[in-house]
Amino acid sequence: MSSTLSEAYNRLLQRYGRQGWWPADSPLEVMVGAVLVQNTAWRNVERAIENLREAGLLDARRLAKLHAAELAELIRPAGYYRLKAARLQNLMRLLVERYDASLERMFDADPHLLRDELLAVKGIGRETADAILLYAANQPFFVVDAYTHRVLARHGWIDFEADYDALQSHCTSELPNDVAVYNEMHALLVEVGKTHCTKKQPLCEGCPLEDMLPSSGVQEPW
């Protein structure tokens, strides 16, 4: 018995192939990228991360103690740069101060407890926390983002009014509880979203989910 979302997963995987997310070289880089990508195009984040790499700063202790203004300049291409410099340092300080800068120790903690700790960091919300848990810690937390919301709602699979928790519950109940599936599905939703489900696109010409649209159409609040 296959859910609607599983059907969508199969089609997206067939059309786009494995995405192999997160696009980063290390778990620490995943954490950095997860903060920098907040409401920002990934293209801009790549430059910021490259700046950090060239400066030899992809390191928790160094990031944590760097002057905020210097960090801000380096990550400028990612936008909201003063804000994100502070957020990034808040996150790095959790890692350094509570886990002695050891990702192994951090990811050895109880995942739900760690999620609460991440959420307690100013600047880390649910999506960012779940992205870190899924893509850095390899724990089965489904990552909900704007594309998840738009794709699911436009197909009538969930209310437009649904909040993060509702979307996450929906996805985890319709998909196998499997890190690899959560990993791929989120990445695939971003991919299909970017190509077929942006704010303006009338709808879904050539989208692999085209024939799964509701026949009567769905009204969008925006």
Added chain:
DNA sequence: TGCCAGGCCGGGT
């Protein structure tokens, strides 16, 4: 040119 992108927070009702 204006709108948009892989959010989150803080203040106001």
Added chain:
DNA sequence: ACCCGGCATGGC
């Protein structure tokens, strides 16, 4: 419990 403005760069 909502609702909203602010935060900022680069691409189309």
